[in-house]
Amino acid sequence: MSPTTDAVVTHEESGRKLPSGRTFIRFWTAQTVSQLGDEVFIVALPLIVYATTRSAGAMSIAFGMTMVPHIALGILGGALADRFDQRRLLATLSAAATAALLVLAAMLHFGAAGPVTLAVSALLLACLLAALLPGYESCIPRIVPAERLVSANSRLEVSRIVCAVVGPGLAGLLVTLGPGVGAIVFDAASFLVAGLLLLSLPPLAPRAAPRRPATTRNLLREIGEGIGLAFRTRSIRLGMLLSTTTNVCVGALHIVAIFQLRDRFDVPAPTVGLIMTGTAIFSLVVAALPRLQRRLGYPGTLAIGLLLSMVACLLMAKPAHISWVIGALALETCGATVFNVGWRAMRQQVAGAEAIGRISGVSRGVAFLGAAVGGWLGGAVAASAGLSLYLYPGAAVIAGLVALALLRLPGYLARDLAT
Template sequence: MTNQPIPMSRPPAAAPAGRFARLWTAYTVNVAGDEFYVLAVPLIVYQVGGTAAAMSLVYACALLPQVFMGVWGGVLADRQDRIRLLRLCYLCSALVLLLAYAVFSATHVSVGGLATMAVLLGFMAPVAAASFDSALPHFVPHHTLPRANAATEASRTACVVLGPAVAGFAVSHLAPEQAVLFNSVSFAVAYLLLHRITSPTVPVEPAHGGLASQWRDLTTGLRYLVTGDTAVRIGVLTSTVVNFVFGAYEPMVVYRMRHSLSLGADTVGLVFALSGVASVVVALLLSWKAPSRGYLVVMALSVTLQGLAVAGLGAFTSLGAVIAAQVAFATGTVLYTVYWRALRQTVVPGELLGRVAGTCRSIAYGGAFLGSSVSAVVLSRFLGVDTALLLAGLVSTTLGVTVVGHAWTRAVSGKGAP
């Protein structure tokens, strides 16, 4: 028997503004820590003498837990007090980083220790994201939800821009273990901001069915990905391939800029910050006026743009060319993300959308994990970073052109292309 959604009690007509302010502030501080961590860890691995392969390995360790928790994070959030679960994720993340700081201070910063830290933090991130997203509607009146979501998105994009620059500066001017301690502060502050706050509403009745029913729901979503709309299958295949070939993209680019181009950590942070600004601008333009047709074509063109940009990053040597290529890659990533979500929301039945979206997230992380793992094996031993970037760019460009051709054929044949 199909499980019915858990009935939720109605949110209060007007939740106290201070409660939302604290939730929003905790989210902003947490996202700032996440964005700092994303670039700081590869830089620290390089700084302690790690190779490109070691940088890819640590990055893969951060991705692996999210392959599994991307699916189950929402299930956990629906069966718990969401703010309590969110607070627990923040506390555990802070404790993991504090423990890493203590170990690194007593001994030395090691690649193995950084990889272990990345795995533990990787379990927390998707659960925290699901808890926040599902709790937010109960902290503001219904008519102010657009403004509340706009506030969280504004803070997220600002952190995406500033986080890499702060990470580059911190790694350049602090000892590696001090940078880890700096990161732990953001999670501790986020935890304290949510102290003594609980969800305004809780499930009226506990969830039923246990693990078996959850698994049945998950397999229904998987079955749709195999038998459902062709455009969705193309999107899943494209996402998997792109995430595989770009699985170790960020650590490879960091290594190339630091090792091959001899750029300082602060300059690396600045390059990523500039690409973050480009991402914000593109997202704002899309939110203002974006075409409502041709989703598959835009996705394919964005994959082609990403491929050309990555190939350029493997070939170019001047700082200006590297910045231009990184900005082009960021632009393609935003375009692909926006239109892939829009395509799923357009063609997937509403009752399956959550499971399909969650499964797609796990598949994407799975492709990225495999790509990072393969990179950890082949880099330096079989391929140089420059060659790996050129090959990844070629694969992505070829895939994009192929999907454009398929979408055009569908349109000409009258089948249409979402």
């Protein structure tokens, strides 16, 4: 059995054939293409802001602006994904993102994109991404059976990491060729290609429960139901606490690391991209080990991810040498990879296909809230009092989260899966 088709299932439900391995391959390709563009944008944006402002504070503000829409719009995107055809929803949002990025590229080309314009553009694009991400995740349990969720998410995470390996170096190169136009156009093209691939997918598994009429009132009701379900389900609630609190503690780590590399160690932008690429390679190993993650179980997997992030905080608190910065980036990237694979698979299994869009939206919303707070807080504290005052307490908090994952999550998860 091939490494792609063993993560999918073909069976009959209500006389209708569900998606095959080819459907998963096209979905996987669409998500990978879109992620490659996103990885270019994620690294290009702070480099563009730095070239414009030379300010760590401005870099943190721009980063925080990309987080804000996920707080409010993630649950809306999840509710839409649970209700409507995910293919057309994702394709429509991808087309809108393409248009927004092309406008930003034009403004950069004509020198009309200052710090405020960049922040607003990042905010607009983040609004579209906030709805896209739960939509992508809601497709997975409609294609993949519960016993294969860890394997499928591991494969998707491997693709994401490959994009993270290629994207930063490509972003650094594209930024050096001009005022960032090439990087923005590349991201726009990735959304366009992904949208076309999504439109080629056959219909996914239908909802088992009948839909209410598509009215604003019913949509708001379903959003409320999704929020309530997320916070009532103990394992989901604890998972959100772990991810959100960790994001507060490490939210500024990557941005501060880029600033340190550029400002303190005078590393050129292309080399920053190569460093980011190199650190991402380490996480390929952990993402490619789904059997080990299944053996550890969800609590063990999440705890290991948190431990790696904790050590990254300790290294980055007082970087005496450039190798400390690189080591912190590598550990945090690995930690995030381990945690995300386990956390996504866990919530997909607990929520099921009927509610995963909304559960994903709520989970991502509160997690991005933590990342936004962490980005702003970390930038402010680093600028005024130094990195150690932000990262040392963060490491201590994450140590407490490790204990919660190991002591509380197993019991919560057993009860939630039994109901």
